[in-house]
Amino acid sequence: MKILFLLLPALCLEAVYAQQITGRVTDKETRAPLSGATLKLKHVNTIHKTDALGNFRIPFSGGNDTLTASYVGYHDVRIPVTTTGPARLEIRMETDASVLDEVVVNTGYYSVAKERATGSFTHVSQEMLDRSVGTNILQRLEGVTNGLQFDRNQLTGENTSGKPELRVRGLSTIEGNASPLIVVDNFPYENDLSTLNPNDILEVTILKDAAAASIWGARAGNGVIVITTKKGTFNQKAKLSYNTNFNFSDQPDLHYNQGFLPSGTVMRIQQEQFERGVYPERPETKIPGYAELLILRRDGLISDAEFAAREAEMGRADIREEALAHLYQTGLSQSHSLNISGGTDRYSYYVAANYDKNRSMVMRNEGNRTSLSMVNTFIPLRNLKISSGIWYTASGSRSNGLTHNAVGLGFSSADPYDRLADDHGNPLPITQFGLRQTYAAVAVDNGLLDWQYRPLEEIALADNTAGNQEIRVSTDAGYSFLNGFSAKMVYQYLKHATSRENYYAPESYYVRNLVNRYTQPNGTLVIPNGGILDRSNLTESHGHSFRVQLNYDRTFGNNHQVAALVGAEGQERITESFPASRLYDYNKDILGGNTKYNYMENYVTRPSGERVPIHLASFLTSRYTNRSLSYFSNASYSLQGKYVVSGSARWDGSNLLGVKANQRGTVLWSAGTSWNLSEEAFYPLRASLPYLRFRVTYGSGGNIDQTQSHYPTIAVGRNTTSGLTQADLLSPGNPYLRWEQVNTLNTGVDWGTRNNRITGSIEWFRKNALHLLGDNLMDPTTGVSGNYKINYAGMVTGGWDVQVNTVNLAGPFRWETNWLVNHARNRITEFYVPVSKVLYHYLNERVPVAGRSLDVIYAIPWNGLRPDNGLPAIYQDGELTENYQTYYQQLTPEDLYVAGVRVPTTYGSVRNTVSYRGLSLSFVVGFKAGSVFRRQSIAPGDEYLFPGPTYHTDYFKRWQQPGDEQFTDVPAGNVPFNSYLKDTYRYSGALISRGDALRLQDVQVSYVVRSNGSLPFSSLRVFGYARNLGILWRANKAGIDPDYPNADFPAPATFAVGAQIDF
């Protein structure tokens, strides 16, 4: 260390000068040092910068001169200097409100002022993140992030709060992972983002084009979301901040789901079925409750009066109301966050503790998350900065509730007249699939345990818990040397573990059912009537990431600025999973159970008599190792602040299985330039449009698919039946495999009018994806099935990102509007292999066809209903026909028409913010356009299918008599079920609806009180926030929320109140 001290002065070129000016540049208000501020003497043509502590040292030859200090976002400061001036200058700079919007974007490798970047970035500030409430950071980006689209097409059932699919500027892959790369601080983050506490997050940057993203290389083809966490500030006295909010969510709108028919209708259908003798009266078949009632009457087991009474009771019941009363509640999530930050001139710290507690809208489902973090930064030597942070999160959840869908335990859900509790609140049984109620009800008489399933009892007995823990430790050290050089080393360790435990009480249906099923014909028990404890496979991942980077940043003279970096990084992530366990006869009090059973024996089971072994917990273990290694570089040169050129190159490699060594990696690059027209001397619009800048970039990103291989690959394991070592063929190998590549061209213009009244940007992009991998339609004769991908297609995605911010009213009463309009459309450009000719593929899957979008939805042409019988009119060879089978079987993909695309091509939002002193109100109206979706409906005979009828409220819109065809497209119901007729209808144009909609996404009100010293805090912010407030307008007439076309209900509205106090 001493040697280093001795060497340091020798390295400083300035030391040779006899005289020098020294000093420090700080923020006038916060006294925080301004690192990287520019200092220039009027008569000397060199530029100097302050170091990490804001210190500077400038050679001075004497005489009188003027020193100008400038820093982005601050007013310039000019100070006369002489040889006889003060020994040390303290320069305090004042922020410039007019350029307060100056944004510094962080790519994860370097930070750059947005105005000097050539690439396409979307920056989401802390203020914008704090505007909304939600425990997941992704939620807070929706509607305020330019170019980021949330697609919820794939959310089905009740999973409306599930993870949406993210698209940054549309698609650029077909079969590959289409979601953007997520980076937290320095390295890619592979775990679920719900682990991160949004309160710890400082800002988010979206890297959209090649110049922005290619620094991330082979995984940046879909864009990159860079999340930066909070750190302490130097020279700031301790600041304590407390933030809390309570977020209430509505009960779900169960009446929204159209896949439903009311009790009376269903009973009428079941009566018809019963009279036709459809229900097989045997122990292993579930018969609907109303049919059981009819059987009782038929067999003379109940009087007509009792039948009538019970029938009337069923007719009145509505399972949705039952569910709302017994299964759902108002959800409430609360969040508390406390942090302290501050620092001296050589040390800064940030310490935070957060706690979230979430009570789901499903009763007895809850979760909590605790996170602790601490970040310290030291400057032990003038040129050395060491920073170290630790983030710890532990979260747990209990999922003991039942949803409306789950009440029926799988395959066929409950009937609409089923009740969960009687009038006194006592739990009632619901018939289970695979078991007839009359059989279950007499189980006790047959020497078995009670075999009835009462959902409400199960909720009370359930004890299912899950937990996950994450710890992230990161250390970085930066050292600056010579003039403009700095070196940086970063290391990060991340460990993540998840576990799940289910306990089934002896009284639970799960245990009773298992005991009964395995009760042998002679009455002996195989499975004891005790508790069962299941622990699922514990999974753990460990990741190490390491990076070295050399930066060079220097300004030459007045006009030349160079910034460059080169570096290398390596990552390793090991994911392991450990055996699961099951203890039978588990006693919760003594924590003891039993595993000594014969798992090889095939026991006779009830009621079907099938022989099956008893369940053994999965003892599979796995260990995956992902390693990657990259070399990267990036450079930019700026001339006179007017012209910027930039470029980057990167090599990426990973430990792919089954590839030749020279195919482990790929090289990616980018180049860009920008021209700040408004800085030119000839620029004529300086008064009205003082800022105008053009940018162009081009470059490549990539995408990898680790499941593909050049050589045949196998997975080896043990066959539990034969006991032999077995190997599955994972891939037959594809020697022609190569990496996917996405070339992006981006052009943009940024402008600002006088006083920044109207600012914004318009960007046009074109992403040209090459060598896209996809499931080849292989000749099945080759024996290749599934998972065989080849580089088979090219795709172009083009579009616009427009952002306009207007200050409509300035002054104490301020009104701002922010417009975001995004447009992205993809088209398959080439397709090297045979295109599927199979109708089923076109109607159910995504078939890439050259010249069309990958998101296309196809439909069978719809000719309306026939006036004579109310069935779909179909034509064969120009003749009206009734043979749906031949019609459907002879349909070819050419007969289908393109009904539209699945994902909106145009989307965006308008955010209005009005503020007066401390009070502010803002709301976001989101819009989506250009998509269609396929509705559900009911085909003739659908309601009569047994098991598994299909119900839909379109039942009531069915064609009844000639003339109805003018009002309805729902076919008549009076013909038997015919799968060809059903498919002709359900894939037809009649069920295609436009997805365009306008929604009130959220509303936020806040009030800020700043203390002038008389209050015990420095500032207080109270706020209210409401989200998912509903649709203002929609194109479809069916009452469906196009954002959730496949879900049972749209995401319920939430209402939050909260406060933030800074001391």
Add this chain to the structure above:
Amino acid sequence: MNTLARFLWLAAGCCLTACGNEFLEVKPDQSQRIPSTIADYQAMMDYSTNWMNSGSGHELGFIGGEEFTISDERWDSFPVDLGGPVTYQKHAYIWAKDVFLGGETTTDWTSYTRVLRTNIVLDGLAAIRPSGSDLMAWNEARATALFHRALNYYSMAQLFCGVYDPATASGQPGMPLRLSADLTTPIPRSTLQETYDCILDDLKHASEFLPDMATSVFRPSKAAAFALLARVYLQMGEYQLALESADRSLHINGALLDYNGIAVSARYPFPVYGEGNPEILLMNNLTNTVISRVTSHNILPSLLASYESDDLRIQAFFYAYSDGRITFKGSYRGSSQYFTGLSTGEMYLARAECYTRLGQADKALADVNHLLTHRYVSGRYTALAGMETDELLQRVLLERRKELLFRGVRWEDLRRLNHEGRFQTTLERTIGGKTYALPPGHPNWTWPIPPEAIITGGYQQNERH
């Protein structure tokens, strides 16, 4: 901390010296590898319950064979969406001209995935030069792959090719014969003669190098290879060769299970996966074909009526549902899945048929009597005697129906017997009052090739109407 230190050294070393290849050399998944050893290839053939010995290519014949019927209600409500399009099973049930709509995920043609595995194993083994001590393992792995390849080509040929006739086989289309793991070479349909030649070649090689008896019912043995050879020769009308093969198989293993010793009334009387059942020469099964599920089918009444009252198979094979349906429960798989493997019982009947056809009635009678004493209630079986050749042949063929039902064998027998001309059968099924028939000699005795294969492979489609 040890791993951390190691990682840091490695990472730093790599970053600075660019020796990245070493760092990237590690396998991503411990259990995954590029197959390279004899054990790897043997393990690929032992991928038994999931692939090699499951989902066998007998489905269309099983559905199209006459052994079960379904009710009009079941027909009407089919298909319920159970994942993947299965409407083709309905078309197969009535022998319709078009069977596949396209988009079917698993069909009998999927047997080619097993062929691919055998080809990867055969190519891989060919690249290994076994040393003395490895030679036995190398031979057995290779013989196993050849056996499976023959088994799959034979099963598919019974569905997608015409009936073998030595006079015309060289001019008839056979299966596309993929004999290497190269996926890129287009291969047209071979002739039927080439297909059978290939099957016989593979089986002869296999029978030479397989062990007499296998250590697992999932692995082929000499006994199984001869049994399959017997089946193939019988189909080809080569009765002398069939006789020799069946005889060699029975010579290795001729054990029979006495049904008097098992609980025939149990819901599934035979052990799961044939464990301990001495009759099983190779375990193989048809994954539960949706249309013939035990919850919906009825046994063909005439088949049911052919059992005599003392026959234990009535109890062992059939289950009466409370709704009056009689269903099949006697699978040697020991569950609701159907056994399509090879058994000693089949060999006794194959040998008996050959003896009969070759004029050795007394030996045929001995085989039939030996088998049936294990099937009837002890002491209640009256041994057959003194039958004329024709009468005896009819009886042996009837015993085949009664013994080998629900194994996909009936379809193969119907095809060869209809072709032979002496024992012709017209299949009939009635749905919703309409009767569908498949008379002898009708082109629909050969199933159509799935459209995906026709489109991408350009094969000649089988003619049907």
